[in-house]
Amino acid sequence: MALIVQKFGGTSVGDIGRIKNVARKVKAEVDAGHQVAVVVSAMSGVTNQLVDFTKQIGASVDPREYDVVVATGEQVTTGLLAMALQELGLQARSWQGWQIPIRTDDVHAKARISAIDVEHLKNRLMDGEIAVVPGFQGLSEEGRVTTLGRGGSDTSAVALAAALKADRCDIYTDVDGVYTTDPRIVSKARKLDKITYEEMFELASLGAKVLQTRSVEMAMKHGVRLQVRTSFEDTPGTLVVNEDEIVEKELVSGIAYSRDEAKITVVGLEDRPGVASAVFGPLAEANVNVDMIIQNISQDGKTANVTFTVPEGELRRALQVLESRKETLRFDKLVSDSSVVKISVIGVGMRSHAGVAQLMFKTLAEKGINIQVISTSEIKVSVLIAEEYTELALRALHTAYELDAAVA
Ligand code: ADP
Ligand code: ASP
Ligand code: MG
Secondary structure, three states, X not given: OOEEEEEEOOOOOOOHHHHHHHHHHHHHHHHOOOXXXXXXXXXXXXXXXXXXXXXXXXXXXXXXXXXXXXXXXXXXXXXXXXXXXXXXXXXXEEOOOOOOOEEEOOOOOOOOEEEEOOHHHHHHHHOOOEEEEEOOEEEOOOOOEEEOOOOXXXXXXXXXXXXXXXXXXXXXXXXXXXXXXXXXXXXXXXXXXEEEHHHHHHHHHOOOOOOOHHHHHHHHHHOOOEEEEEOOOOOOOEEEEOHXXXXXXXXXXXXXXXXXXXXXXXXXXXXXXXXXXXXXHHHHHOOOOOOOEEEEEOOOXXXXXXXXXXXXXHHHHHHHHHHOOHHHHOOOEEEEEEEEEEEEEEOHXXXXXXXXXXXXXXXXXXXXXXXXXXXEEOOEEXXXXXXXXXXXXXXXXXXXXXXXXXXX
16 A cells, blocks of 8 residues: 555646546545545636736735735635545545645745644554645744645645655656657657666756646755656656666756746946956845856956846846946946746756757757857756747757657
8 A cells, every 4th residue: 555645737637527537536546555645736827817806906016915815726616626526435634835834934925934843743643544635835933824825736736745754655646757848849759768867957947847846856955756747647747757767868957948037238348356246246135046147248348248047927027126226336228038948958967978068059950040148057058039039049059969869
């Protein structure tokens, strides 16, 4: 007998018929003799609508009340699934985040899970009851409802699996596994049987939303056996594993993209020691997440332009911060552009092979795509390009790195 955590995303619980389908998936594990805790998302589209309601109230709503609103989508699906399981003759109950409780810090809208008290829940599992738990929700130290950031149900599932010391954590979504790139954009994307935690972490943090980045980080830390699969077919999914479990390592295992990027250029800064610190210090203080950075010196060597990227949602704040320091920073002007996309190629094979970045640059050049900013780390290369070339770049790179699926 194993203890399994199953997580079902928004599409899998998108309507009553699908919730009944999920109940049958859970029943199959129970019939196989396993103890099961289920984590559910809100029905697809619901969280977006709740977020939209809060925006209609005002631009700067109280984040504590924002969480009260957006956490409700998951309450609905826990109750409905518990009922659907009972209809199948199974023992099941819902637990809200505050009832377990799933403890988090008090950073509303992007809280981090600090601890889950599973003792009570575990006893009920041992009695043969299925626990239906809402993803995304937590309880702050002050006793307020928190949420974990968009896509946070993945993290709830992994955290619960770690706390319960579950044998498996299965993430059911609307694709049947992790692909070499987003299968909705590149039709030749290939499903991976296995991917390393490290590569999955990079893919997620560089834009592939199939798993929330924090869920991968947590799975890696606690050694949770994670599998991404679909609730619509009975096919094996993708296992997220340690590097030594993969025999044939690919040079590049995936390509990610993120449209949530904006570029800022500070034009005509004086080129003197301390300028970078004077620009980026205030941005850090204002909690702006700066990602890629380049600096150009003018031909006379007296002035410099600094270009960097921030998440699109932080662009306005970043511009305000810099504009308010124009006097002391003494730059000519600020130029910004949010029609950009970051494309990243990822692979642990890069550690031991040269030429990966060059192939990326050459491929994009052949398509006439201009690279605006570059950044690299041990297992990834990222470039910033104009957003209109997203599909073209992804497809060309996918072919260049020999990732295309064989034609059936
Ligand atoms: P859920 O609601 O189940 O959490 P998400 O929409 O958050 O599902 O994540 C699944 C989506 O992730 C897929 O529909 C797919 O478009 C997208 N995706 C992006 N990159 C990848 C990838 N490399 N492999 C699989 N899916 C990906
Ligand atoms: N419902 C939440 C969201 O859409 C959490 C999740 O589905 O993972 O972000
Ligand atoms: Mg998701």
